[in-house]
Each structure stands twice: as structure tokens, then as C-alpha cells.
Amino acid sequence: MVKFPNDKKISRIVLSLLYNESAYIFPPSLAEIWVKKGDNWTLVEKEVPTQSEEIKLPRLEALAFDLPKESFEEIRVRLTPISRLPKWHPGAGEKGWVFIDEVLLEE
Numbered sequence: 001m002v003k004f005p006n007d008k009k010i011s012r013i014v015l016s017l018l019y020n021e022s023a024y025i026f027p028p029s030l031a032e033i034w035v036k037k038g039d040n041w042t043l044v045e046k047e048v049p050t051q052s053e054e055i056k057l058p059r060l061e062a063l064a065f066d067l068p069k070e071s072f073e074e075i076r077v078r079l080t081p082i083s084r085l086p087k088w089h090p091g092a093g094e095k096g097w098v099f100i101d102e103v104l105l106e107e
Helices: none
Strands: 012-019 030-037 040-047 059-066 074-080 099-106
Touching (some): 012 074, 074 099
Antiparallel strands (some): 030 040
């Protein structure tokens, strides 16, 4: 969650995520972006990212979301990890992880 001064307008948020399937680090099963204006939170983006289908080399990938043009005071990012690794994975059925290394906010 990030708070902003009233005169700050953020137009886009970019999340840099680490994917490393061999270490149980997968894309999130769900990504949500919420903004707060006054006392009310509003869901402005909801995405189901494409899941990995095999073990690949570790890498960074980005999820980018455009934000509403009106001003807001706070932004909340909610990433849900996969609840069970897929059948093809050596750790099938185990819990997955989401690793985020950077959050970029664009005016």
C-alpha cells in the first residue's frame, strides 16, 4: 500500500516480478489493483496472469496496469500466489510463492 499527497497523479503502476519455477516462485494466480479516494476503496484492475507451463531459467517479468485519470490518495496491490504447484512440477501440490522486487509508479 502506498499513500500519495493530493496533488500527485499516478497514471500507471508496473510490478517487476521474479519467476523461478525450480524454486517454487511462479506468476501470481491473481493480481488486483485498488485505489482509495476518501474512505472508499475501488478495485480498478483485476488480472489472471498466464501461468508457467514448464521450468525455465530464473527471470524478471513485468505486470503493468493503467490507473484511473482522477486523483486518489492511496493505492493497494494484492498478488495472490498459486495455491498448489502444477502436476508437471517436481513439487506438485506444494505451495507456490510470488516474489516482487520493484514497484514503479509513473506520473
